[in-house]
Amino acid sequence: MRIGYGWDSHEFKSGIPLRIGGIEIEHPRGLGGHSDGDVLLHAITDALLGAIAAPDIGTLFSPGDARWKGADSSLFLEEAMRRMKAAGYAITNVDSTLILAQPKIGPHAAAIREKLAGLLGIPANCIGVKAKTPEGMGTDNAAIAHAAVLLEKSKTSSAKSSTSKPGHSQSKTRH
Secondary structure, X not given: OEEEEEEEEEEEEEOOOEEEOOEEEOOOEEEOOOOOOOHHHHHHHHHHHHHOOOOOHHHHOXXXXXXXXXXXXXXXXXXXXXXXXXXXXXXEEEEEEEEOOOOOOHHHHHHHHHHHHHHHOOOHHHEEEEEEOOOXXXXXXXXXXXXXXXXXXXXXXXXXXXXXXXXXOOOOOOO
C-alpha cells in the first residue's frame, strides 16, 4: 500500500469560470491559475504522484510552459493515473477537504464525487469530498484543497517504471 497527500490553492479572479473537481460551478468569480485553476484536481494529482514518488504537478506541467495555459486539469490527473498504473498501483480511496468562504460546496458535492469517480475509475462511495470555511485564516479570497489517496498494488498490471513525458502516453486518453 502507498499513501499520497496533495494540496493546492488559487486566488479568486473575475472573468473566469469556477471549476472545482472537474465541474463548473455557477459563481461570479473563478480560480486564477496557469491552467483552469481546479484546486481539487491539482491536489488529487499531486497526491497520486506523491504516492508513487513521481515528480510533482508543477514539475511535470510547468506554469512557465505555454502548452498548459488554460488547460483542463483533468489532463494532469490523467497523466498521474497513467504513471500510477504503470507503477503497478490502483486507487483504493480518495479523501479531500476544500477550504473556501464561497460558494457553498454542499449542493455540488454529489456531482463532484460522480465526476471524480469517472475520472479516477473508482466508485463514488470511495471518494470523500468535504468543505470547510476559512474562519479566521484570512483566506476569504482563495480556495484551498487538501487530498489524500490510498493506493494498493494492482492485481491486473505489473509494475513498470515510467519515464515518458506528460502527454506522450502509449494509450489514447480522453480530452
